[in-house]
Amino acid sequence: MGKQVTVVGGGLAGSEAAWQIARRGVDVRLYEMRPERPTPVHRSGGLAELVCSNSFKSLELANAHGLLKEEARRLGSMILAAAQQSRVPGGAALAVDRVVFSERVTATLENDPRITVIREEVPEIPDDELVVIAVGPLVSDALAASIGRFTGSDYLYFYDAIAPVIEADSIDRSIVFAQSRYGKGGGDDYLNCPFDEATYVRFVEALLAGEKAPLHDVDNTPFFEGCLPIEEMARRGLDTLRFGPMKPVGLTDPRTDSEAHAIVQLRQDNLAAEHFSMVGFQTQMRWPEQKRIFRTIPGLENAEFVRLGQIHRNCYINAPSVLRPSLQTRTRPGLFFAGQISGVEGYTESAATGLFAGINAARLALGQEPLELPANTMLGALCSYISNADPAGYQPTNAAFGLVPHVPVKKRGRKERRLARSAKALEVLDDWIEQHGEGATVELPA
Numbered sequence: 001m002g003k004q005v006t007v008v009g010g011g012l013a014g015s016e017a018a019w020q021i022a023r024r025g026v027d028v029r030l031y032e033m034r035p036e037r038p039t040p041v042h043r044s045g046g047l048a049e050l051v052c053s054n055s056f057k058s059l060e061l062a063n064a065h066g067l068l069k070e071e072a073r074r075l076g077s078m079i080l081a082a083a084q085q086s087r088v089p090g091g092a093a094l095a096v097d098r099v100v101f102s103e104r105v106t107a108t109l110e111n112d113p114r115i116t117v118i119r120e121e122v123p124e125i126p127d128d129e130l131v132v133i134a135v136g137p138l139v140s141d142a143l144a145a146s147i148g149r150f151t152g153s154d155y156l157y158f159y160d161a162i163a164p165v166i167e168a169d170s171i172d173r174s175i176v177f178a179q180s181r182y183g184k185g186g187g188d189d190y191l192n193c194p195f196d197e198a199t200y201v202r203f204v205e206a207l208l209a210g211e212k213a214p215l216h217d218v219d220n221t222p223f224f225e226g227c228l229p230i231e232e233m234a235r236r237g238l239d240t241l242r243f244g245p246m247k248p249v250g251l252t253d254p255r256t257d258s259e260a261h262a263i264v265q266l267r268q269d270n271l272a273a274e275h276f277s278m279v280g281f282q283t284q285m286r287w288p289e290q291k292r293i294f295r296t297i298p299g300l301e302n303a304e305f306v307r308l309g310q311i312h313r314n315c316y317i318n319a320p321s322v323l324r325p326s327l328q329t330r331t332r333p334g335l336f337f338a339g340q341i342s343g344v345e346g347y348t349e350s351a352a353t354g355l356f357a358g359i360n361a362a363r364l365a366l367g368q369e370p371l372e373l374p375a376n377t378m379l380g381a382l383c384s385y386i387s388n389a390d391p392a393g394y395q396p397t398n399a400a401f402g403l404v405p406h407v408p409v410k411k412r413g414r415k416e417r418r419l420a421r422s423a424k425a426l427e428v429l430d431d432w433i434e435q436h437g438e439g440a441t442v443e444l445p446a
C-alpha cells in the first residue's frame with residue numbers, strides 16, 4: 001500500500017488540500033470535528049462552511065484577491081470551482097450561496113473514493129508520516145495546546161468579528177435601492193441604505209454608546225486591522241466609517257438623484273435572495289444592542305435578523321519561525337500547516353494555501369521533491385511572507401500587492417500598473433505549471 005496523508009480540519013484549506021492529494025492518486029483521511037464538536041461560530045456539519053461574509057472578494061485582476069483567485073484557478077482549485085458553481089450576484093466579487101457551496105464541497109469530498117471523511121476531534125498533532133494541519137482560527141483547545149507544544153511558543157491570537165445577516169422581506173425597498181458601486185457586475189447587485197448627515201451622526205453616536213459583549217481573554221489582544229468591528233472604526237473618528245464600509249461614492253440614490261452622505265450596503269447571501277448580509281459590518285456589540293441600533297439604519301426599521309454579529313478569538317502560529325515556503329514545518333518535513341492557522345488571513349488565502357500544502361503533501365507521498373512557488377506570484381508571495389517575515393510581532397496577512405517583490409512596469413495609473421503586475425505573475429505561474437505539471441482546469445459535477 002502506498003503512503004496516505006492525514007488532513008486535520010475540513011474547512012476551506014483542509015477540504016482543498018484533501019481534494020488535491022486525492023486527485024494525485026494518494027489516499028486521504030480527512031478529520032473534521034463538526035458536527036460532534038461545534039466551534040463557537042460554525043452552524044452546520046458541512047465541510048468548507050463560510051462563517052461570516054459569503055464573498056470571496058474581488059475577481060478583478062487589478063486587485064490582489066482577484067490575482068490570487070486566478071492563480072488558484074489555474075492551479076486547479078476545487079474550492080474556487082465550487083464557488084463559481086454556487087455564485088450569487090456580487091458585483092465584481094465572487095459571492096456565493098453559502099449553503100449550496102458547502103453542500104457541493106461536502107458531496108465532492110464524501111463521494112471521492114480516495115477520501116475518507118472522519119467526524120472526530122483530533123486532540124494532538126497525529127504521529128503519521130504525512131499530516132496537513134488545517135484547523136482554522138477556531139481550533140479546538142486540546143489541539144491548540146498540542147500545536148503550542150510543537151511550535152515551542154505560546155499560541156498567538158487576536159480578535160475578529162462577524163457581520164449580521166438580514167431577511168430580505170424585512171427590508172424597506174421604498175428607501176433601500178438596488179445598485180452596484182460604479183455600476184459594476186450586474187449594475188444592481190447590492191442593496192443600499194442611504195443616510196443623510198444628521199442620521200449618520202446619530203448612528204455613529206449610537207455605535208459609540210452601544211454596549212459591547214465582554215472579551216473573556218486578555219483584554220489587550222489586538223483586533224485584526226483588515227476586519228475591524230464598526231464600533232472600533234467609529235471610535236477612530238466621525239468620518240472613519242464614511243471612508244470605510246459606509247462610503248457613499250459611486251452610488252446615486254434614485255429618490256434624490258444624488259450621492260447620500262453615507263451608505264450601508266447589503267449583499268445577497270443565498271441563491272434564493274432571501275438573506276442579505278451587511279457588508280463590512282462586523283461587530284462585537286451585544287445582540288439586543290445590535291437589533292436596536294441597526295434598526296435605526298434607513299430602510300432597516302423593521303429588519304429581522306437571521307444572524308447577529310459576533311466576536312471570536314482567532315488563532316494562528318508564528319509562521320516565520322515554524323514554516324518553510326513549501327508550507328512544511330522546518331523541523332518535521334512531513335508535517336504541513338495550511339489555512340488561517342498557518343498565518344494567512346481570508347477565505348481565498350486559506351483555500352489557496354490548502355491547495356499548495358495538498359500539492360506538496362501528495363508529492364512527498366509519491367516520492368517526489370516538494371516545490372516552492374515563485375515569489376513574484378501572489379500565492380508564492382504569501383508563502384514567502386509567512387515563512388520569511390520578521391517573527392517578532394508577526395501578524396497574519398491577506399493577499400496584497402505589497403507582498404510581491406517590486407517589478408518596474410512602464411504604465412501610468414495605479415490600475416494599469418497592477419494589471420501589468422498581475423499579467424507578469426500569471427505568466428510566471430504558467431511557466432511554473434508547465435515545468436512541474438501541477439496545474440489543471442476543474443469542473444465539478446453540477
Ligand SMILES: Cc1cc2nc3c(=O)[nH]c(=O)nc-3n(C[C@H](O)[C@H](O)[C@H](O)COP(=O)(O)OP(=O)(O)OC[C@H]3O[C@@H](n4cnc5c(N)ncnc54)[C@H](O)[C@@H]3O)c2cc1C
Binds near residue numbers: 033048143314338
Ligand atoms: C468568525 C470568523 C469570521 C471570518 N470572516 C471572514 C470573512 O468574512 N472573509 C474572509 O475572507 N475571511 C474570514 N475569516 C477568516 C478565514 O478566512 C476563515 O476563518 C476561513 O474559514 C479559514 O479557513 P480554514 O480552512 O483555515 O479554517 P476553517 O474554515 O475554520 O476550517 C477549520 C476546520 O477545522 C475544524 N477543526 C478545528 N479543530 C479541529 C480538531 N481538533 N479536530 C478536527 N477538526 C477540527 C473546524 O471545525 C473547521 O471546520 C473569518 C474567520 C472567523 C473565525
